[in-house]
Amino acid sequence: MHLDNAVNKSTNPRPGQVYNWPDGPDVYKGIPKHYTGQEVNPTNVLAVLRGDQSLKHRGKKVLESGPLDNIFVYLMTHGGPQVLAFPYGGYLFAKDIIATFKDMYANRRYRQLVIHVEACESGSMFQNIMPPDIGVYAVASSQPTQMSRVAGYDSKLMDFTAGYFAITWLNHTEDRHRELLDDQFDYIRSQTAKDYYDPYTGLKWHQNAGHYGNLSIGRLDIGQFEGPKPYKIATGGDSDHHNDDEHRETVSMRDVQVVVAEKRLLLAVSTSDKLRAIDQLKHQLLGRQLVNKLFEQFAGVVGQLLSTTTTTMTTGLDSQLLVDQELVSNCYELFVNTFQSKCFNMNKNPYVLGKLNVFVNICEHLTARQLAIALNQLVGQCETTNAIVGH
The missing domain is CATH 3.40.50.1460 (Rossmann fold)
Incomplete structure (x- = not known):
């Protein structure tokens, strides 16, 4: 299984080849394509x-x-x-x-x-x-x-x-x-x-x-x-x-897009290349800023619902949901899938994955009735922060 999208990418300096280390040999020839x-x-x-x-x-x-x-x-x-x-x-x-x-x-x-x-x-x-x-x-x-x-x-x-x-x-x-x-x-x-x-x-x-x-x-x-x-x-x-x-x-792995944009800016020679690199870097950093704002605001709203603090929701990272905690696990999955479908495609910016601990912490405090309210609040929060889409 592989996406098979790198071999003929416009940025590939060796079209038709794939390598997994700078100046390394071609590792693409003969690779099966069972799922791409x-x-x-x-x-x-x-x-x-x-x-x-x-x-x-x-x-x-x-x-x-x-x-x-x-x-x-x-x-x-x-x-x-x-x-x-x-x-x-x-x-x-x-x-x-x-x-x-x-x-x-x-x-x-x-x-x-x-x-x-x-x-x-x-x-x-x-x-x-x-x-x-x-x-x-x-x-x-x-x-x-x-x-x-x-x-x-x-x-x-x-x-x-x-x-x-x-x-x-x-x-x-x-x-x-x-x-x-x-x-x-x-x-x-x-x-x-x-x-x-x-x-x-x-x-x-x-x-x-x-x-x-x-x-x-x-x-x-x-x-x-x-x-x-x-x-x-x-x-x-x-x-x-x-x-x-x-x-x-x-x-x-979550910082690759930002680091690459920074490197392109440092290496840019022409004015047009520099402006293009600045736009790419700005795009990445503004996206992160919007993500931070969205999760902080949502944590504050849910904190009011639960009569707790925003800090409780956004810190104290605990990703140890246990499988036998079926309700908590299902709650977390609901939040992740709702955020993906209604708010933001996390595959476009892996930085968002670093914020999912907010959903973990929220799910450990919610009742079944509060879950439905919180999910609606999440969708509403995304709608009011719709500028995040595409970042």
Whole structure:
């Protein structure tokens, strides 16, 4: 599954090719196109894992595994508290992918399953949720309240080419197929936990990988899940290439659009290029300003409804909704889907995903009657702040 939208993009300096590190080799040739474009959505992801026969009858590939098979899954996208965002088809919620794993386990669709997820707050997809007894070993690129980073800035492409987590485990996998998953996790954690200084706040933070589920699977060889033979990952460098001075920079996945706009402004030579870069940067920053204002106002309105403070709603980040808290989990999903459909397409600006903790906190305080009122207030708030649409 891949969007397949980069190979012929106008900004691609190497048309017809895709590379995952500056000056790296082409990794596009021979890549299957089972699901591309709008087919890459949460519904299809879960259907493929379940081996959905209706997809198969339409000529699409699905997982046809049995009780002796090991499965490896890798997902990279933007994320928020217990949710992964897709460019098409909405969002993949933690409770849905966990339910799919439970169904697969009950129907003996695998022996063991390993999943790597690279997204901001990806640990929230599994922490306190993933059962230890369904044969799943999950590795998340960051803790439940942490952002994940990208790396490999390419000055020709004027964009970042790789996820920091992905480039770390992919390069470690080279010629290490007989090492243990635990060994790889320790390496990933040691590399991604290096200090990162936020250019906007000046604060230091870390990206700490986490592992969840049946941790005993970590004592198995990597090759049992990622292939039995040593092979070369086409990343254009050795396992420590992401520490080279030229490509050392890493930024939060949510800040990529702003950082890229800033770089374009700094590199612009002509007046027209500078004005264009200023417009792009202004567009991003005004969008963030509007998002901040919308959530602050909404938190204030709901705070009055609940007789609590705006600070209670907007701080004290807690993305640890438990699956057995069915009402709270359903409430959160309602808010996310309502915001997406009535207010703002979060896929256009992943910065918004960092505000979803407001919905988490609100849902932990609402009664069923108050939920309907709060949802109506959210829609009304968006209508009065309609300038946010398109930012």
